[in-house]
Amino acid sequence: MKLSLLVLTDFFQPADHALAYADALASTIGAQLVLLHVRRDALLDPEHLSGRVDTLSQEAIDLALASLTREMAAPAVAEVAHGEVAAAVAEALRRHQPALVVLGHRNTDSMPDELVSTAALDILRATPQPMLVVPVGARFAHPQRLLLALDEEQFSLGEHAGLVHHLLDALPAELTVLHVAPNQASAAAGTAAAREALARTGLALDLVTSLRTQSLVHATPGGGILEAVAGGAFDWVVLVARPRSFLGGLFHRSVTAHVLLHSPIPVLVLPAE
Structure with a gap:
């Protein structure tokens, strides 16, 4: 393809x-x-x-x-x-x-x-x-380190799954699954659930050289994601945007919108079904 x-x-x-x-x-x-x-x-x-x-x-x-x-x-x-x-x-x-x-x-x-x-x-x-x-400030480097920010819910990419699979396969890259929560216990539990949600999609199979996980305690998911990318350890941040993110004015208060508007590195948005 x-x-x-x-x-x-x-x-x-x-x-x-x-x-x-x-x-x-x-x-x-x-x-x-x-x-x-x-x-x-x-x-x-x-x-x-x-x-x-x-x-x-x-x-x-x-x-x-x-x-x-x-x-x-x-x-x-x-x-x-x-x-x-x-x-x-x-x-x-x-x-x-x-x-x-x-x-x-x-x-x-x-x-x-x-x-x-x-x-x-x-x-x-x-x-x-x-x-x-x-x-505007992002400089190109072969994307080798992707930060995939996930919540605890299951998701499906639906009709986009095949193209996303092919894109990730073409990179390929090291993938880190990040879950942000307000306390350490919920962050750890949420990270395990997020990794399981990713596994259910099949996107992690044979796509990346390795799969890592990271938990982060922060008051807000969007703020935590931006904190994680601020140190320069990642080339892209990847977000799964659920349909509820696109409901009118609520979109501006969504995690997706906040990270899109403020991330210093490229943001790959994957819309879920």
């Missing part, structure tokens, strides 16, 4: 950085790239007020995308869509069936989470899909 990565590009620095990261990743795992540029034509689009929407002509966009695809080390094609980003991504997913959507994330640490609107959050609400969110 030839993996493909769908990469959102808008010619701004966070997207350019994510594209360079995706190109390095695709070259490492033998994947191909699909560059997607979405022209946000709606006059009432709030992003026009932020200055984060390009005003290039169609000809200029076509020339820029052609230049980008030539510069990629991995095989790449590019296409342009119109309208809302989430809807355009949903259509591209249907046609290309990529293993991952890759997109950049600008630094929003100075803003309250509730006020942050990003393409990643919009896409996850509209079309839950395996997604790699690359913060």
Whole structure:
């Protein structure tokens, strides 16, 4: 199976950085790239007020995308869509069936989470899909150490399981299962339950060189995950996002959203059924 990565590009620095990261990743795992540029034509689009929407002509966009695809080390094609980003991504997913959507994330640490609107959050609400969110400060290194943060509940990746299996198999990487709880006893018990939940999915079979576990005591799961990655011991943090994470305004209070908005390393989000 030839993996493909769908990469959102808008010619701004966070997207350019994510594209360079995706190109390095695709070259490492033998994947191909699909560059997607979405022209946000709606006059009432709030992003026009932020200055984060390009005003290039169609000809200029076509020339820029052609230049980008030539510069990629991995095989790449590019296409342009119109309208809302989430809807355009949903259509591209249907046609290309990529293993991952890759997109950049600008630094929003100075803003309250509730006020942050990003393409990643919009896409996850509209079309839950395996997604790699690359913060602007992340430098590419072959992902060899993955931190998989899990709660105690069973989960299934459903239709995405095969592609996720293939992606992890292509890396391959050392996997550490992390469980965060407010006290040591519940952290230890939760870690054992989290490891069992992972085993039931079959994702840990023949995918990684070794499987480790880590318990962490912290007042909040999101804060604990960020504490675990702050020391630089991991290349990616992996989150399993359950459907309840995507319910309207509640999403901004979810662990997934908090880590997405503040992680200093790339975040791989795997939507559960």
